[in-house]
Amino acid sequence: MALSIRKVLVANRGEIAVRVIRAARELGLQTVAVFSDADADSLAVRLADQAVGIGPAQAAKSYLNVERLLDAVKASGADAVHPGYGFLSENAAFAEAVAQAGAVFIGPSPQAIRTMGNKAAAREAAMRAGVPCVPGSDGVVSSVDEAVAVAARIGYPIMIKASAGGGGRGIRVAASADELVQQMTVAQTEAQAAFGDGAVYLERFIRRARHVEVQILGDGERVVHCWERECSLQRRRQKIFEEAPSPALDAATREALCTSAVKLAQAVNYRGAGTLEYLYDDDSREFFFIEMNTRIQVEHPITEMITGVDLVREMIRVCGGETLSLAQSDIVIRGAAIECRINAEDPSRNFFPSPGKVTGLQLPAGPGVRIDSMVFDGCTIPPYYDSLLMKLVIHAETRDAALARAARALRELRVDGVKTTAALHAELLADPEVRAGAFHTNWLEGWLAARTAPAAAA
Amino acid sequence: MAQHEVLCPLPGTFYRRPAPDKPVFVEDGATVAAGTVIGLVEVMKQFSEVQVEVGGTLVRFLVDNEAPVEPGQPLALIETA
Incomplete structure (x- = not known):
């Protein structure tokens, strides 16, 4: 089937708007950028x-304003809308509104967004598809006896989590049945005091979890995977440094993980690009599905580098009515890729934001270096949006070669006028544990704390 | 009586409330002390408190809630006793 669209409006900003414009243009499509008052002279506007x-x-009045976006679709005559990531990319009502306006939403169906966007529904869908989830109680646990029975099934250590908690708050860990008996009542009382709701549930405590995620592509009927990414280096749950493939998985685990992601995506007739996030337990070598992101992700380029698949092009093609052009056997891993997120933040001032005018710019180049960026010399980085300036994406034949290449590229990078996280990445790349791939989701925060307080760490 | 302007420390978006469903930090005409928080500035999704440096009466705000603000821009007018 031929591509049914000819003009794509990008309902986003920054580097991802530039990325989508590039993919659309290579498909021979016309491109429309949208911009807020702060982005009138952005790179996306210049290129579209x-x-x-x-x-x-303010995003609430522009990039999150469905009415204004639909007006822009009509005014420009666009027949497709790419939502990028963030903003309205996982908003089922927006996907519906785009369709009602007669344009193609470049993403999954509103139904798939709803199902996978709801944690409980996604977990149910995963269990139905036979995909392992973090072992836990079946909903709220009210009595101590019930808790002990559930824990006997799941094993220790176990987490007691407040139903109304979130973002790491309202969690206690019990190492044994005795501790659980002690802590249950305390946890319920605490939850009541902190969240006005004493309900708690139980979940397996994973001491050292890695964040591993699987990239999938679907055309509504068939789903393929493009292997995994490891994104364990996070600060405040924000990814900073990602790589593909994960240095932690053996071939059999990798195969099982990626196959499970395909099964789940197939169960919801997934269309477009999507990512299934898992926790990987280094101790037990098990993986557990946690959630699915029904959009393109920031770190998608590392997958593109190791597989040669243009994910943004593929999502435009399948949502524009074509079938997947790839068979699973076509998608093989070649080498290793790393992404360093270069943010406009000052690592020496606790990552304080650093918007402003870029007064000088020198970008790295050479073999295996790709830069996905919103920056040009003289551009202004507005204070209203996230701090991502550019992604330094590195590809090489081995992980060691990619680490060396990333360090080399970072030495070439110079951004004047705003503070960036580039120097922090150079330090990370030199760290023995990063070089060994020996990290977990809490590793970076520990590393940062030890770095600012060396005396306390000793 | 001397008048004193509270200047914006950062570029971003100014908020008069700690959260959309919460009351404003201070009302026009309220008495404030040095260190009183009168608002937040959001810069790249991080929030910083705006504190007054001198005590007195907060006569009025000079910018609206959720307005874009620049460093050095007067945010509020304070009358010191």
Whole structure:
């Protein structure tokens, strides 16, 4: 089937808007950028065939304003909308509104967004598809006896989590049945005091979890995977440094993990690009599904580098009515890739944001170096949005070669006028544990704390 | 009576409330002390408190809630006793 669309509006900003414009243009499509008052002279606006203003700087009044975006679709004559990541990319009502306006939403169906966007529904879908989830109680546990029975099934250590908690708050860990008996009542009382709701549930405590995620592509009927990414280096749950493939998995585990992701995506007739996030337990070598992101992700380029698959092009193609052009056997891993997120933040001031004018720019180049960026010399980085300036994406034949290449590229990078996280990445790349791939999701925060307080760490 | 302007320390978006469903930090006409928080500035999804440096009466705010603000921009007017 031929591509049914000819003009793509990118309902986003920054580097991902640039990325989508590039993919669309290579498919021979016309491109429309949208911009807030703060982004009138952005790189996306400069590169697109057409640009439409959508309102004031604050995202709520522009990039999150469905009405203004639909007006821009009509005014530009776009017949497709790519949502990028963040903003409205996982908003089922927006996907529906785009369809009602007669344009193609470049993403999954509103139904798939709803199912996979709801944690409980996604977990149920995963269990139905036979995909392992973090072992836990079946909902709220009310009595101590019930808790002890559930824990006997799941094993220790076990987490007692407040139902109304979240973001790491309202969690206690019990190492034995005795501790669980002691802590249950305390946890319930605490939850009541902190969240106004004393309900708690139980979940396996994973001492050293890695964040491993699987990239999938579907055309509504068939699903393939593009292997995994490891994103364990996080600060405040924000990924900073990602790599593909994961240095932690053996071939059999990798195969089992990626096959499970395909099964789940197939169960919801997934269309477009999606990512299934898992926790990987280094101690037990088990993986557990946690959630699915029904959009393109920031770190998608490392997958593109190791597989040669253009994920953004593929998602436009399948959502534009074509079938997947790839068989699973076509998608093989070649070498290793790393992404360093270069943010406009000052690592020496606790990552304080550093918006402003870029007064000088020198970008790295050479073999295996790719830069996905919103920056040009003289551009202004507005204070209203996230701090991602560019992604330094490195590919080489081995992980060691990629680490060396990333360090080399970082030495070439210079951004004047705003503070960036580039020097922090150079330090990370030199760290023996990073070089050995020996990290977990809490590793980076520990490393940062030890770095700012060396005396306390000794 | 001397007048004193509270200047914005950062570029970003100014908020008069700690959260959309919460009351404002201070009302026009309220008495404030040095260190009183009168608002937040959001810069790249991080929030910083705006504190007054001198005590007195907060006569009025000079910018609206959720307005884009620049460093050095007057945010509020304080009358010192």
